[in-house]
Amino acid sequence: MNEFKVGLLALATLAAIVFMSFKITSNQSGFGQYVTYRTIVKDASGIFPKTPIKVAGIAAGRITSIELQGNTALITFEILKQIQVTKNSKLRIKSVGFLGDKYIEIYVGDSTEMLAKLDFIDSEESAGIETLVKDASEVLVDVKSIVKSLKESISPDGQVSPIKQILADLSEVMANTKEATEVLKRVTAGNEQKINALMDNLESFSYDLAYQMDKANPDSTMSDIKEVLSNTKKLTADLNEIVADVKRGKGTVGKLLVEDEIADQVKATLSSVQKIVGKADAIRTELSAFTGVNTLGGAENELALRIFPSPERFYHLGLTTTEIGPDTETITETTTSGTTVVQNKKERQKDTFKFNIQVGRRVQDFGFRGGLIESSGGLALDYYLQNFGTRFSLEGFDYKKDKGANLRFITELQLWNVLYGRASLDDMARKERSATVQAGLRFNDEDLKGLIGFFF
Structure with a gap:
């Protein structure tokens, strides 16, 4: 009965957090129909995917992707369909305060001719901290x-x-x-x-x-x-x-x-x-929390923080907990009157904690990671499908001389806004295979600011 109450309380807490996340980030989600546009800027410092798009100072969309095109940045973003964006509209990158976060402001023109889907909006240079220092x-x-x-x-x-x-x-x-x-x-x-x-x-x-x-x-x-x-x-x-x-x-x-x-x-x-402010403004973070169940280890939870000094480099810090840990085998040999007796004793720990400390790099749609994976050395390869919010990963860690490395295959899918689902298969090359199914939340800087602002 106590386990049922604890589980019911955990589900209620998760549902409350999901509700608040949808409530806060509703202006960045799929509420309503959106139209996709593009623009080209010379300097995209301080803006990332999910950076808000504002019209008349009110959030009306967000950035979906940023790509390097020659010596300029190609930005793809989406705006609510009810916003009538005309052909002579202008776009400008602005900051909140002197050292605040950046966002994109769209100034709708007075033309009667509307922009079509994937059309380009002209961008204007804005006066930022770099211009002020100059x-x-x-x-x-x-x-x-x-x-x-x-x-x-x-x-x-x-x-x-x-x-x-x-x-x-x-x-x-x-x-x-x-x-x-x-x-x-x-x-x-x-x-x-x-x-x-x-x-x-x-x-x-x-x-x-x-x-x-x-x-x-x-x-x-x-x-x-x-x-x-x-x-x-x-x-x-x-x-x-x-x-x-x-x-x-x-x-x-x-x-x-x-x-x-x-x-x-x-x-x-x-x-x-100027250099210090630029570097501090470019750092972005991503916080995720997942909970689920493993076919061998029981309940399994993960809390992770990713720090992005630049869009192509990141550091991964995390903590993983399992209800039942791995088996530990103890072999004891006893010799009595010339007779040797061998005893094998297997034990399994409960409520074990494992740490993840990794350094990673993004190269287009691929990601490479290395470091501690569940408190043991390992390497990982990620493949991202940006348009579908999906990630496939292959991890190798926990090498044992008699059993080899633990090969894990992970599939992660964005279900809705900050809600994600994850499925993984552990020990693919061993006999003790197991599967894990998890659900969780992932927040970037914009989501965390909205969540903190909701409480304070």
């Missing part, structure tokens, strides 16, 4: 040119600094003013009576003027001028000190003016950031 590099070159011009203006080679020239001119003006004052003093010495008479007639005016020219009076104009001149003197001294530090290469501005290496280092840093 523009930033060009701006940096302009900034470097401006800073160089500013340096030549402040401190020209072989010439007197403009600021020093201004200070020299100001000193000359002050000397001329002092000389004129001495001349005025000599002139007034012989006309003191006339000046006194003039001052008596303008007593009222003189009083006001004397008040404003009184340096001891804090409210006088002369006091304000004295303060302004004092501040100007301090400002001039600070400016001279700043210019001297800039010429010696101190501070950020000084280094920009004196050291050309800084601008080159900034450009190199931006280029490195």
